[in-house]
Amino acid sequence: QVQLQESGPGLVKPSETLSLTCTVSGGSISSYYWSWIRQPPGKGLEWIGYVYYSGNTNYNPSLKSRVIISVDTSKNQFSLKLTSVTAADTAVYYCAREVYSYGNRYFDYWGQGTLVTVSS
Amino acid sequence: SSELTQDPAVSVALGQTVRITCQGDSLRSYYASWYQQRPGQAPVLVIYGRDNRPSGIPDRFSGSSSGNTASLTISGAQAEDEADYYCYSRDSSGNHLMFGGGTKLTVL
Numbered sequence: 623q624v625q626l627q628e629s630g631p632g633l634v635k636p637s638e639t640l641s642l643t644c645t646v647s648g649g650s651i652s653s654y655y656w657s658w659i660r661q662p663p664g665k666g667l668e669w670i671g672y673v674y675y676s677g678n679t680n681y682n683p684s685l686k687s688r689v690i691i692s693v694d695t696s697k698n699q700f701s702l703k704l705t706s707v708t709a710a711d712t713a714v715y716y717c718a719r720e721v722y723s724y725g726n727r728y729f730d731y732w733g734q735g736t737l738v739t740v741s742s
Numbered sequence: 743s744s745e746l747t748q749d750p751a752v753s754v755a756l757g758q759t760v761r762i763t764c765q766g767d768s769l770r771s772y773y774a775s776w777y778q779q780r781p782g783q784a785p786v787l788v789i790y791g792r793d794n795r796p797s798g799i800p801d802r803f804s805g806s807s808s809g810n811t812a813s814l815t816i817s818g819a820q821a822e823d824e825a826d827y828y829c830y831s832r833d834s835s836g837n838h839l840m841f842g843g844g845t846k847l848t849v850l
Contacts, residue, residue: 666844728775728790
Protein backbone atom coordinates (compact mmCIF):
# COMPACT_ATOMS: atom_id res chain seq x y z
CA GLN A 623 0.00 0.00 0.00
CA VAL A 624 1.45 3.31 -1.10
CA GLN A 625 1.72 5.92 1.63
CA LEU A 626 2.68 9.59 1.43
CA GLN A 627 3.85 11.68 4.36
CA GLU A 628 4.42 15.43 4.36
CA SER A 629 7.09 16.94 6.58
CA GLY A 630 8.38 20.43 7.25
CA PRO A 631 7.94 23.48 9.46
CA GLY A 632 4.43 24.30 10.61
CA LEU A 633 5.22 27.98 11.02
CA VAL A 634 6.92 30.25 8.48
CA LYS A 635 7.56 33.97 8.75
CA PRO A 636 6.22 36.38 6.13
CA SER A 637 8.57 36.95 3.17
CA GLU A 638 10.45 33.71 3.91
CA THR A 639 10.41 30.42 2.01
CA LEU A 640 8.04 27.57 2.79
CA SER A 641 9.72 24.19 2.34
CA LEU A 642 7.96 20.84 2.52
CA THR A 643 8.99 17.30 1.67
CA CYS A 644 6.80 14.35 0.83
CA THR A 645 8.17 10.88 1.47
CA VAL A 646 6.69 8.04 -0.57
CA SER A 647 6.67 4.55 0.90
CA GLY A 648 5.26 1.24 -0.27
CA GLY A 649 5.98 1.95 -3.92
CA SER A 650 8.39 3.52 -6.35
CA ILE A 651 8.34 7.17 -7.26
CA SER A 652 8.97 6.22 -10.87
CA SER A 653 6.36 6.47 -13.63
CA TYR A 654 3.99 8.81 -11.83
CA TYR A 655 3.29 12.49 -11.39
CA TRP A 656 3.79 13.85 -7.89
CA SER A 657 1.70 16.82 -6.88
CA TRP A 658 1.21 19.44 -4.24
CA ILE A 659 -2.26 20.73 -3.39
CA ARG A 660 -3.23 23.18 -0.70
CA GLN A 661 -6.38 24.19 1.13
CA PRO A 662 -6.67 27.46 3.06
CA PRO A 663 -8.75 27.16 6.22
CA GLY A 664 -12.43 26.90 5.35
CA LYS A 665 -11.78 27.10 1.61
CA GLY A 666 -11.47 24.80 -1.37
CA LEU A 667 -8.61 22.81 -2.86
CA GLU A 668 -5.98 24.56 -4.98
CA TRP A 669 -3.62 22.71 -7.30
CA ILE A 670 -0.07 24.01 -6.83
CA GLY A 671 1.78 21.89 -9.36
CA TYR A 672 3.44 18.60 -10.12
CA VAL A 673 6.78 17.05 -10.87
CA TYR A 674 7.12 13.98 -13.06
CA TYR A 675 9.62 11.38 -11.85
CA SER A 676 11.90 12.45 -14.69
CA GLY A 677 11.98 15.99 -13.27
CA ASN A 678 9.55 17.74 -15.64
CA THR A 679 7.29 20.19 -13.86
CA ASN A 680 4.01 22.05 -14.33
CA TYR A 681 2.84 24.82 -12.03
CA ASN A 682 -0.32 26.76 -11.31
CA PRO A 683 0.10 30.00 -13.30
CA SER A 684 -0.96 32.06 -10.29
CA LEU A 685 1.93 30.64 -8.22
CA LYS A 686 4.49 29.90 -10.91
CA SER A 687 6.83 32.79 -10.08
CA ARG A 688 7.20 31.58 -6.48
CA VAL A 689 7.09 27.78 -6.72
CA ILE A 690 9.69 25.08 -7.24
CA ILE A 691 8.78 21.40 -7.06
CA SER A 692 11.58 18.88 -7.30
CA VAL A 693 12.03 15.13 -7.02
CA ASP A 694 14.74 12.95 -5.48
CA THR A 695 14.22 9.44 -6.82
CA SER A 696 17.08 8.03 -4.73
CA LYS A 697 15.21 8.97 -1.56
CA ASN A 698 11.69 8.38 -2.92
CA GLN A 699 10.87 11.97 -2.03
CA PHE A 700 9.63 15.10 -3.70
CA SER A 701 9.64 18.63 -2.37
CA LEU A 702 7.89 21.98 -2.50
CA LYS A 703 9.46 25.38 -2.12
CA LEU A 704 7.25 28.47 -2.07
CA THR A 705 9.07 31.76 -1.78
CA SER A 706 8.04 35.17 -0.43
CA VAL A 707 5.13 33.80 1.56
CA THR A 708 2.34 35.91 3.00
CA ALA A 709 -0.60 35.18 5.28
CA ALA A 710 -2.55 34.17 2.16
CA ASP A 711 -0.28 31.11 1.88
CA THR A 712 -1.53 29.76 5.21
CA ALA A 713 -3.13 26.43 4.37
CA VAL A 714 -3.12 22.69 4.79
CA TYR A 715 -0.65 21.39 2.23
CA TYR A 716 -1.22 17.94 0.74
CA CYS A 717 1.07 15.84 -1.37
CA ALA A 718 -0.51 13.34 -3.72
CA ARG A 719 0.30 10.80 -6.43
CA GLU A 720 -1.27 11.58 -9.77
CA VAL A 721 -1.97 8.95 -12.35
CA TYR A 722 -2.10 9.89 -16.03
CA SER A 723 -3.51 7.02 -18.02
CA TYR A 724 -5.44 6.92 -21.29
CA GLY A 725 -6.09 10.63 -21.03
CA ASN A 726 -7.42 10.37 -17.49
CA ARG A 727 -5.77 12.29 -14.69
CA TYR A 728 -6.54 11.56 -11.07
CA PHE A 729 -5.02 11.49 -7.60
CA ASP A 730 -5.14 7.99 -6.17
CA TYR A 731 -3.04 8.45 -3.04
CA TRP A 732 -2.85 11.45 -0.74
CA GLY A 733 -0.83 12.41 2.29
CA GLN A 734 -2.67 13.30 5.48
CA GLY A 735 -1.87 16.99 4.99
CA THR A 736 0.18 19.39 7.04
CA LEU A 737 -0.91 22.81 8.25
CA VAL A 738 1.51 25.60 7.47
CA THR A 739 0.85 28.94 9.11
CA VAL A 740 2.51 32.12 7.88
CA SER A 741 2.94 34.49 10.77
CA SER A 742 5.61 36.55 12.46
CA SER B 743 -13.88 33.10 -10.91
CA SER B 744 -13.15 29.40 -11.21
CA GLU B 745 -12.87 27.89 -14.69
CA LEU B 746 -14.45 24.74 -13.27
CA THR B 747 -17.73 25.82 -11.76
CA GLN B 748 -19.61 23.88 -9.10
CA ASP B 749 -22.71 24.74 -7.13
CA PRO B 750 -21.55 25.73 -3.62
CA ALA B 751 -24.15 23.62 -1.84
CA VAL B 752 -26.58 20.83 -2.63
CA SER B 753 -28.92 18.88 -0.37
CA VAL B 754 -30.59 15.49 -0.74
CA ALA B 755 -33.01 13.48 1.33
CA LEU B 756 -31.69 10.26 2.78
CA GLY B 757 -31.98 7.46 0.23
CA GLN B 758 -32.68 9.77 -2.70
CA THR B 759 -30.54 10.48 -5.75
CA VAL B 760 -28.44 13.60 -6.13
CA ARG B 761 -26.33 14.91 -9.00
CA ILE B 762 -23.38 17.22 -8.42
CA THR B 763 -22.18 19.07 -11.50
CA CYS B 764 -18.96 20.67 -12.69
CA GLN B 765 -18.97 23.02 -15.69
CA GLY B 766 -16.05 24.20 -17.76
CA ASP B 767 -14.93 24.54 -21.36
CA SER B 768 -12.11 22.03 -20.83
CA LEU B 769 -14.66 19.34 -20.03
CA ARG B 770 -15.63 19.20 -23.69
CA SER B 771 -12.24 17.57 -24.27
CA TYR B 772 -11.13 16.09 -20.95
CA TYR B 773 -12.73 13.97 -18.26
CA ALA B 774 -12.96 15.12 -14.67
CA SER B 775 -12.09 13.16 -11.58
CA TRP B 776 -14.11 13.57 -8.39
CA TYR B 777 -13.03 13.70 -4.76
CA GLN B 778 -14.94 13.39 -1.51
CA GLN B 779 -13.61 15.29 1.48
CA ARG B 780 -15.01 14.85 4.94
CA PRO B 781 -14.18 17.45 7.62
CA GLY B 782 -10.61 17.21 8.85
CA GLN B 783 -9.67 14.51 6.35
CA ALA B 784 -7.72 14.32 3.15
CA PRO B 785 -9.73 14.06 -0.08
CA VAL B 786 -10.60 10.62 -1.40
CA LEU B 787 -10.96 9.72 -5.08
CA VAL B 788 -14.48 8.50 -5.87
CA ILE B 789 -14.73 8.69 -9.68
CA TYR B 790 -12.22 9.05 -12.53
CA GLY B 791 -12.38 8.90 -16.29
CA ARG B 792 -15.68 8.27 -18.03
CA ASP B 793 -17.19 6.42 -15.03
CA ASN B 794 -14.60 4.47 -13.08
CA ARG B 795 -14.70 3.77 -9.36
CA PRO B 796 -11.61 2.92 -7.34
CA SER B 797 -11.71 -0.20 -5.26
CA GLY B 798 -13.72 0.33 -2.10
CA ILE B 799 -15.99 3.07 -3.44
CA PRO B 800 -19.66 2.04 -3.28
CA ASP B 801 -21.44 1.50 -6.58
CA ARG B 802 -23.99 4.18 -5.68
CA PHE B 803 -21.35 6.64 -6.93
CA SER B 804 -21.27 7.13 -10.70
CA GLY B 805 -19.95 9.65 -13.17
CA SER B 806 -21.02 11.03 -16.52
CA SER B 807 -20.16 13.79 -18.92
CA SER B 808 -22.02 15.76 -21.58
CA GLY B 809 -20.81 18.82 -23.42
CA ASN B 810 -19.11 21.15 -20.97
CA THR B 811 -20.54 19.46 -17.88
CA ALA B 812 -19.25 16.58 -15.80
CA SER B 813 -21.55 15.05 -13.21
CA LEU B 814 -21.20 12.95 -10.10
CA THR B 815 -24.36 11.07 -9.20
CA ILE B 816 -25.05 9.44 -5.86
CA SER B 817 -27.95 7.00 -6.13
CA GLY B 818 -29.49 6.37 -2.73
CA ALA B 819 -27.51 8.87 -0.70
CA GLN B 820 -26.42 7.76 2.75
CA ALA B 821 -25.66 9.84 5.82
CA GLU B 822 -21.96 9.12 5.41
CA ASP B 823 -22.00 10.74 1.97
CA GLU B 824 -22.39 14.15 3.58
CA ALA B 825 -19.12 15.85 2.61
CA ASP B 826 -17.52 18.32 0.25
CA TYR B 827 -17.06 17.16 -3.33
CA TYR B 828 -14.50 18.52 -5.77
CA CYS B 829 -14.02 18.00 -9.48
CA TYR B 830 -10.53 18.13 -11.01
CA SER B 831 -9.50 18.51 -14.62
CA ARG B 832 -7.54 20.75 -16.97
CA ASP B 833 -8.08 24.49 -17.15
CA SER B 834 -9.46 26.14 -20.28
CA SER B 835 -5.98 26.45 -21.80
CA GLY B 836 -5.51 22.70 -21.43
CA ASN B 837 -2.00 23.28 -20.14
CA HIS B 838 -2.61 23.30 -16.42
CA LEU B 839 -4.78 21.53 -13.91
CA MET B 840 -7.32 22.81 -11.44
CA PHE B 841 -10.06 21.94 -8.99
CA GLY B 842 -13.60 23.17 -9.06
CA GLY B 843 -14.70 25.36 -6.18
CA GLY B 844 -16.33 22.44 -4.39
CA THR B 845 -19.90 21.45 -3.51
CA LYS B 846 -21.02 20.91 0.07
CA LEU B 847 -23.49 18.02 0.11
CA THR B 848 -25.98 17.86 2.95
CA VAL B 849 -27.97 14.65 3.49
CA LEU B 850 -31.28 15.47 5.15
